[in-house]
Structures are given as C-alpha cells and as structure tokens.
Amino acid sequence: MSYQAPLRDMRFVVHELFDASAHCAALGTGLDRELIDGVLEEAAQFTAHELAPLNRGGDEQGCRLDDGQVTTPQGFRAAYRQYVEHGWASMTGPQDFAGQGFPLLVAACVHEMLMSACLSLRIYSGLTEGAVLALHKHGSPALQRDYLAKLVSGQWTGTMCLTEAQAGTDLALLRTRAEPQADGSYRISGSKIFISGGEHDLAENIIHLVLARLPDAPTGVKGISLFLVPKFIANGDGSLGARNAVSCGALEHKMGIKGAATCVMNFDGASGYLIGNANQGLACMFTMMNDARFQVGLQGLGIAEAAYQGALRYARERLQSRGLAGAVAPAQAADPIIVHPDVRRMLLTQKTLVEGARMLAAYTALQLDNEQQQHDSAAARRTALLIPILKGFVTDLGQEVASLGVQVYGGHGYIREWGMEQLMRDSRITQLYEGTNGIQALDLVRRKVLGDGGAELNALLDECAAQAERAAQHPALAALAAPVQQRLTEWRALSAEVLQRCHADVQEIGAVSVDFLHYSAYVLLASLWLRAAECAQQALDNASDEHAFYQAKLHSTAFYLKRILPRASAHREALLGGAACLLALDAEHFAF
Structure with missing residues (x-):
C-alpha cells in the first residue's frame, strides 16, 4: 500500500488549532511556521518514498535469529541509516547532547508519518527516544557523557526491559537481580521477554534500560532499581569497548509487526550501571513509560491513517452496483462504491476518528512539551490525565479503523496482497503493550480521577466548557x-457518580474503568471537533480561499456529533450497571 502524509490536516492541527509558532516561541526553540512546514514536507517525502515501500516486505520476511545475531528485513538497515544521517533520530533530543530540541507538538507529526509508513521500522527508534528522556533526567553525569549523545543521534539504540515471564503488569513479581561490584557497577542476571529491538543489525550498540532488584531491596515495587546495561560497554572516548554478557535467546513469532525484533533477552552477570537512586527504578522508568505510552497512541493513529487512506483510494476506484438514487457514473459499467451510504458511513467514521485522534495527540503533545521543557506542574497534571485516554482509546480506534478498512475492501481486504489485513494485524499489539488498555482504564480511574478527587478532570471540563460557550455565541x-x-455537563455529573461509587465499593473501580475511559474519550473528541469547527468557521468568515477544506471540517464535525458521539451513551449506561452483575457468577460457573 502507498502512503502520503496528510500534510494539510497536520498543518491545520499544529498551526491553526494549537499555534505551533507561538508554542515554539514560548519554549525558546527558534522554530517558525516556515521551518516547521519545511520539516513536515521533508518527512512526508522520506516516509512516502523510503519507508512505505518497505512495509509489506518487512511483514513477509520478518526478522531472523542466527547464533545470537538478529537480521532485520531487506532494506531496513539502509533506511535506518538514512533516518539517522538526515537527522530524524535527533529531532527531540536535548540540545546539550547534540539534539535538535524540537517540541513534541511538531515531532509527533513526523512520528505519526513513520508509524503509518512502516511501523515495524519505527519501533526500533521509538524506544530510543524514551531511553534518552530517562537517561537525561535521571542518569549520572558519567553515564550521560558516555552514552547519551550516541543515543540522541541514533548511532546507538535503546530498549526498555521490564517484562519477565511471571511479571508483566505486576512488576512486584520481578526477579532479575543486580549484584553490587567493587568498582561501583553491578552484575545483572535474569531474563526479560517481549523486548522490542533487543537485538538487531541497525546500530552498532544497543543500550538496555533494565529493571532489577538489589540484594537488600524491599519486596514489591518499592524494591526495584533501574540499570543501564549496554550491549558493548563504552570506552571513555566514546568508542566501543568489551562485549557485555547480554544476549538474545529467542525471537517471538508474532501476529504482526514482524519486521520489528521482539526478543527474549538473557542477562548473564552483565555489567550494569545504576540510573537514579537505588529502589527508585519504577519512578525513573515512568519517565520513559509515559513517552512510550504516548508513542503507542501515535502508533494507533498512524495505522488508522494508513487504513483510511487505503480504504478511500479503493472506494473511489472500485466499481460496484449503481447508486440508490440512480447512476452517478453512467459512462461506466457501475458506480464507484463511495456513492453508497454505508461505504460513506465507514469512511466518515474512519475520517472523523482519525482526525479527532490527531487533535487529541497534538493537545497531549503540547502538554508534554510544557511539562518536560517548562517544568510546568499544571501541564504535568494534565499530561497524567490524558496519557491513559490517548493510549487506550486511540489504539482501540486504530483497530476499529483498520477493521473498517478491511470491510470497505470486502473480500479483497481479507487477502494479503492488498495490505489491509497487515494493518489490522499490526495494530492489534498496540492495545496490549506498554500496559494493556484495561490497565490504562484502571490507571485513569484509580490514579488520575480518584487520586485527586476529580480535580484535574474538572479543570479539563472547565476548559472545554469555556471553549464550547464561546463557540455557542456564533450563530453558525x-x-x-x-x-x-x-x-460536558453529563460528563461532569457522571464523574461525580463514578467517584461516589468507587469510594463506596472498591470493585466499582474495575467495573466502570473501561467504559469510563471510552465515554471520556468520545466526549473529549467532541470538544476538540467543536474547536476545529470554530477555527474552520472563522476561516470561512474571513473568506479563505480554501473553502472546501474548511467546509469539510464543518461537515465532519456534524457527522461526528450525530453518528459517533452517541456511542458515549452506551458506555454511560454500561458503567452505571455496576459491579454486582460482573461478580455475581462464581468462577467455577464459567463452564463449557
């Protein structure tokens, strides 16, 4: 499948909705609109011509493991080399370590393009950026000196090593050990599973960030520390030193993202170096985890955009039957299927979910920028609230939009050569890794809403309500x-009801969480669509020469509010059904 970055919509979001130039000025980045647009156009060319052609081959070839060495699919090494040489790897890196310091509001557009074009290849670089964040915030000056610049440039890549066979979501069960050494280093022993990019042939060194326990560590999650464990230990001059005792024991055979190496990693007394304070590893890792969850949300968005593009192309070209009101293309044997109302329903569902998710991603990126670069505590609270919604909802959306793409293609969508079924397979993992979407929902309700009594959610509601009131003053x-x-009024009342129920019965937290997350997301996207409509209407009032583009925003807003937003009612009714009906059936009665 071909891919073209949706540049006009991206520019609408970053410039017209969120004023990227003013944002960049506040951050002191020196970026203006012309430069931002130039970067996005270059990224669009790179992803369309260099990465998208690799996507199908990467899926068909997959990765190969021979004698502990992983070979990536044909073309991946050359494309990654271009990615590094052209500076894409260092976009968001700190400038004091040769990074370009781009705000995430802008970089997220490039990341979305990468994920749409070839998600498997993007996975190798995505976690590297998270490792940079963790090391820059928590690493010692010596570790930063020896490792950070090479990670920022993309010359070296990074991983996040949390999961063990018995410890997935529940990291309290983690067993990997760290033994202190006389020279201040540690010997890391244990095995990690599901490690993305744990071994590959794209970069000369791989830097693993590993959770492990010290001998005297407290039990549970309070006894976890974070360690940097390189494939090759860096010499003081930045060159590669000795090969470390870390190896890839196996590659997972997966449903999708087959071009991304998902590894079992064995640490056999490997040299490691403490990041941050002892027994504070989880706090350090969450610096990386928040970025990873944001990036996984973008993965859902990227897959959804690719699926929408494929479905739209096919619907315009595929001739099948006549329109219900008569022939639309009488010179042809049949009409293109885009004339049929049900195909339009599917395409408009894809379009409004994708464009709404792009607005949500940009809004979240803006908050992350203010938190990370301005150290804004209000932005940190808003980010904490938004991340589980973005990750959980947008990855669910990605699977839905990919499934709709298959449906638009009909039988051809089920056939491998058309590419749509790959998108559906690739998107499925996004609902699972970096915390399953059920865990995101629990995090939203238990930590983010119950954690502050709904204060930050109410602050978000106040902001949305004020914007809606401004829009309501315009007659159109x-x-x-x-x-x-x-x-918005209903969301506020429902949140209060959820708080009350969860305080009265802890089981309600798990019972309401998924439906509450989806309800919140649908209403939040409605607010963002109204914001887009207000912006579009202002452009039309000012006699913009892009009348069709802005009119389409108004039509899309109306479709979302009439045909998608009503889904929120089902989630509201479901969560008000309570926990009792979930728990009444004894476990042994789940019989077959």
Missing part, C-alpha cells in the same frame, strides 16, 4: 455547540 456554530455542552 450554535447547533454544533449544543450537544457538546450537554455532554
């Missing part, structure tokens, strides 16, 4: 604003 937008205002 009043009808669009009304359902959004009604839902």
Whole structure:
C-alpha cells in the first residue's frame, strides 16, 4: 500500500488549532511556521518514498535469529541509516547532547508519518527516544557523557526491559537481580521477554534500560532499581569497548509487526550501571513509560491513517452496483462504491476518528512539551490525565479503523496482497503493550480521577466548557455547540457518580474503568471537533480561499456529533450497571 502524509490536516492541527509558532516561541526553540512546514514536507517525502515501500516486505520476511545475531528485513538497515544521517533520530533530543530540541507538538507529526509508513521500522527508534528522556533526567553525569549523545543521534539504540515471564503488569513479581561490584557497577542476571529491538543489525550498540532488584531491596515495587546495561560497554572516548554478557535467546513469532525484533533477552552477570537512586527504578522508568505510552497512541493513529487512506483510494476506484438514487457514473459499467451510504458511513467514521485522534495527540503533545521543557506542574497534571485516554482509546480506534478498512475492501481486504489485513494485524499489539488498555482504564480511574478527587478532570471540563460557550455565541456554530455542552455537563455529573461509587465499593473501580475511559474519550473528541469547527468557521468568515477544506471540517464535525458521539451513551449506561452483575457468577460457573 502507498502512503502520503496528510500534510494539510497536520498543518491545520499544529498551526491553526494549537499555534505551533507561538508554542515554539514560548519554549525558546527558534522554530517558525516556515521551518516547521519545511520539516513536515521533508518527512512526508522520506516516509512516502523510503519507508512505505518497505512495509509489506518487512511483514513477509520478518526478522531472523542466527547464533545470537538478529537480521532485520531487506532494506531496513539502509533506511535506518538514512533516518539517522538526515537527522530524524535527533529531532527531540536535548540540545546539550547534540539534539535538535524540537517540541513534541511538531515531532509527533513526523512520528505519526513513520508509524503509518512502516511501523515495524519505527519501533526500533521509538524506544530510543524514551531511553534518552530517562537517561537525561535521571542518569549520572558519567553515564550521560558516555552514552547519551550516541543515543540522541541514533548511532546507538535503546530498549526498555521490564517484562519477565511471571511479571508483566505486576512488576512486584520481578526477579532479575543486580549484584553490587567493587568498582561501583553491578552484575545483572535474569531474563526479560517481549523486548522490542533487543537485538538487531541497525546500530552498532544497543543500550538496555533494565529493571532489577538489589540484594537488600524491599519486596514489591518499592524494591526495584533501574540499570543501564549496554550491549558493548563504552570506552571513555566514546568508542566501543568489551562485549557485555547480554544476549538474545529467542525471537517471538508474532501476529504482526514482524519486521520489528521482539526478543527474549538473557542477562548473564552483565555489567550494569545504576540510573537514579537505588529502589527508585519504577519512578525513573515512568519517565520513559509515559513517552512510550504516548508513542503507542501515535502508533494507533498512524495505522488508522494508513487504513483510511487505503480504504478511500479503493472506494473511489472500485466499481460496484449503481447508486440508490440512480447512476452517478453512467459512462461506466457501475458506480464507484463511495456513492453508497454505508461505504460513506465507514469512511466518515474512519475520517472523523482519525482526525479527532490527531487533535487529541497534538493537545497531549503540547502538554508534554510544557511539562518536560517548562517544568510546568499544571501541564504535568494534565499530561497524567490524558496519557491513559490517548493510549487506550486511540489504539482501540486504530483497530476499529483498520477493521473498517478491511470491510470497505470486502473480500479483497481479507487477502494479503492488498495490505489491509497487515494493518489490522499490526495494530492489534498496540492495545496490549506498554500496559494493556484495561490497565490504562484502571490507571485513569484509580490514579488520575480518584487520586485527586476529580480535580484535574474538572479543570479539563472547565476548559472545554469555556471553549464550547464561546463557540455557542456564533450563530453558525450554535447547533454544533449544543450537544457538546450537554455532554460536558453529563460528563461532569457522571464523574461525580463514578467517584461516589468507587469510594463506596472498591470493585466499582474495575467495573466502570473501561467504559469510563471510552465515554471520556468520545466526549473529549467532541470538544476538540467543536474547536476545529470554530477555527474552520472563522476561516470561512474571513473568506479563505480554501473553502472546501474548511467546509469539510464543518461537515465532519456534524457527522461526528450525530453518528459517533452517541456511542458515549452506551458506555454511560454500561458503567452505571455496576459491579454486582460482573461478580455475581462464581468462577467455577464459567463452564463449557
């Protein structure tokens, strides 16, 4: 499948909705609109011409493990080399270590392009950026000196090593050990599974960030420390030193993302170096985890955009039957299927979910920028609230949009050569890794909403309500604003009800969480669509020469509010059903 970056919509989001130039000025990055647009256009060329052609081959070839060495699919090494040489790897890296310091609001557009074009290849570089964040924030000056610049440049790559066979979500069960050595290093022993990019042939060194326990560590998650464990130990001059005792024991045979090496990694007394303070590893790792969860949300968005593009192309070209009101293309044997109402329903569902998710991703990226670069505590609270919604909802959305793409293609969508079924397989992992979506929902309700009594959620609701009130004052937008205002009021009341129920019965936390996350996401996207409509209407009022583009935003907003937002009602009714009906059936009665 071919791919073209949706540059016009990306520019609408970053410039017109969120004023990237003003954001960059506040951050002191020196970026203006012209430079931002130039970067996005270059990224669009790179992803369309260099990466997208590798996607199908990467899926068909997969990775190969021979004598502990992993070979990536044909073309991956050359493409990764271009990625590094052209500076894409260092976009978000700190400038004091030769990074370019791009704000995530801009870089997220490039990351989305990478994920749409070839998700498997993007996975190798994605976790490296998270490792940079963790090392820059928590690493010692010596570790930063020896490892950070090479990670920022992409010359070396990074991993995140949490999961063990018995310890997935529950890291309290973690067994990997760290033994202190006389020289201040540690010997790391244990095995990790599901390690993305744990071994490959793209970069000369791989830097593993590993959770492990010290001998005298407390039990549970309070006894976990974070260690840097390189494949090759760095010499003081930055050159490669001795090969470390870390190896790939196996490659997982997966449903999708087959071009990304997912490894079992064995640490056999490997040399490791403490990052941050002892027994504070989980706090250090969450610096990386928040970025990883944001990036996985972008993976869902990237897959969804690719699926929408494929479905739209096919619907415009595929001739099948006549329109219900008569022939639309009488010179042809049949009409293109885009004329049929149900195909339009699927395409508009894809379009409004994808474009809504892009707005949500940009809004979250803006908060992450303010948290990381401005050390803004309010932005940190907002980020904490948004990350589980973004990761959980947008990856669910990615699977839905890919499934709709298969449906638009009909039988051809089920056939491998058309590429749509690969997108559906690739998207499935996004709902599982970096914390399953059920865990995201628990995090949202238990830690983020119950954690502060709903204060930050109410602050978000206040912001959305104020924007909706402004939109309602415009005669052309009043009808669009009304359902959004009604839902915002309902969301506030529902949140209070959820708080009350969860305080009364702890089981309600698990019972309401998934439906509450989806309800919240649908209403939040409605608010963002209203914001887009307000921006579009302002452009039309100012006689923009892009009338069709802005009119399409208004039509899309109306479709979302009439045909997608009603889904929120089902989630509301379901979560109000309570925990009792989930728990009444004894475990032994789940019989077959």
